[in-house]
Amino acid sequence: MSYSIAEAARRSGLSIDTLRYYERIKLLDPPARDTAGRRAYSDDDLGWLGFLTKLRTTGMPIKSMREYASLRRHGVASAGRRKALLVEQRRSVAERIAELQGCLDVLDYKIENYAQVERKVLGVEPDMEEISA
Amino acid sequence: MSYSIAEAARRSGLSIDTLRYYERIKLLDPPARDTAGRRAYSDDDLGWLGFLTKLRTTGMPIKSMREYASLRRHGVASAGRRKALLVEQRRSVAERIAELQGCLDVLDYKIENYAQVERKVLGVEPDMEEISA
DNA sequence: AGTTGACCTGGAGTGCACTCCAGGTCGTAG
DNA sequence: CTACGACCTGGAGTGCACTCCAGGTCAACT
Numbered sequence A, B: 001m002s003y004s005i006a007e008a009a010r011r012s013g014l015s016i017d018t019l020r021y022y023e024r025i026k027l028l029d030p031p032a033r034d035t036a037g038r039r040a041y042s043d044d045d046l047g048w049l050g051f052l053t054k055l056r057t058t059g060m061p062i063k064s065m066r067e068y069a070s071l072r073r074h075g076v077a078s079a080g081r082r083k084a085l086l087v088e089q090r091r092s093v094a095e096r097i098a099e100l101q102g103c104l105d106v107l108d109y110k111i112e113n114y115a116q117v118e119r120k121v122l123g124v125e126p127d128m129e130e131i132s133a
Numbered sequence C: 001a002g003t004t005g006a007c008c009t010g011g012a013g014t015g016c017a018c019t020c021c022a023g024g025t026c027g028t029a030g
Numbered sequence D: 001c002t003a004c005g006a007c008c009t010g011g012a013g014t015g016c017a018c019t020c021c022a023g024g025t026c027a028a029c030t
Helices: A005-012 A016-024 A043-057 A062-073 A075-121 A126-132 B005-012 B016-024 B043-057 B062-073 B075-121 B126-132
Strands: A039-042 B039-042
Touching: A005 A016, A005 A039, A005 A043, A016 A043, A039 A043, A043 A062, A043 B075, A062 A075, A075 B043, A075 B075, B005 B016, B005 B039, B005 B043, B016 B043, B039 B043, B043 B062, B062 B075
Parallel strands: none
Antiparallel strands: none
């Protein structure tokens, strides 16, 4: 199957401009063209875009994604380096998750504080009134 | 206790320039000054900076941090809105963590693929040789 | 008295990742 | 045959979050 740039954008969740931009900066090999010179993305292209968006979500900078993309073009000999990049990214993602968990704890603490303030503003221990009523 | 800008930077993990920048954009109330006109950060300032860096880590845009900072200046009446902001941020952090977990799975899958390629390149099933030796 | 180093100000510059634009080409629908 | 919408190109513009700079002040050391 092949897809117009609009369809590829829809399926990848990237904008049309971003697709052209990724091609310009060599994140994406130039896709095939139809008879009118319009881009025709393959399933492979879409798969690669899917993986790229995952890498992007992990916060990998475009620079590193470009390195990975370039290694991919150099075949099996570059597999070791590619794996190393992914292992490093895996480490950084795990770290980031831990960091965010810590932030979640801080947020929960603060939110609980506000909740206590709210209970005070509404009257001291409304639950007690219910019990004594 | 009060701290020079250099010390505040060291303790908050922000740069000196960033501290001045945060003050300019009203993320941070102007700290006290010493006799020579130099900034003297209080423990409260440091506490607030600590919280700000947590919010930043969660990916909260400066715009929202400014809103939160501004609400804080309006006292207890703004507590509800502040709590709502934090609850929303909490939600977005939890979502982000889930998203990153998904990426971790993709990375693990890819890394495992590369590991299999490596085992093939080194010779088919070296473990078998050990067993048969 | 002079030099040093930390700090000050307002404003300009940077890097990133897009995003938008003007002007042009195609192929199909009316 | 012309009007339309989707697409094309090269290049300029945007928003964010800093980061750097020039030129100046001040207190402390030598």
